[in-house]
Amino acid sequence: MSTIEKTKEDVSVQESVEINNEIVLYNDDVNTFDHVIDTLIRVCEHTSEQAEQCAILVHYKGQCTVKTGSYNELKPQCTQLLEAGLSAEII
Numbered sequence: 793m794s795t796i797e798k799t800k801e802d803v804s805v806q807e808s809v810e811i812n813n814e815i816v817l818y819n820d821d822v823n824t825f826d827h828v829i830d831t832l833i834r835v836c837e838h839t840s841e842q843a844e845q846c847a848i849l850v851h852y853k854g855q856c857t858v859k860t861g862s863y864n865e866l867k868p869q870c871t872q873l874l875e876a877g878l879s880a881e882i883i
Contacts, residue, residue: 813860813883814860814883815857815858815866815881815882816857816880816881816882817832817855817856817873817879817880818880819853819854822877823878825844825847825851827876827877828843828847828850831873831878832858834872835869835872835873835876838858846858858873858880863882867882
């Protein structure tokens, strides 16, 4: 294997490892659907339809993955969700 091929493989593996993080949003009895939807649109850049679907899933299933990406990308978004009073974590 040439050095160039090995470098491409290493980069691909590193990229796939970095994007395996998710922000999971959990159901609570405090926040309204509108607040959850508005927050997902603002923080996670969801469309209104995406945000509404996530809010429904959270309500009925108890949780929903709302964003995937690298930890460094997700950390500030998760912090903003928490600051808005939502229950979320990066897994």
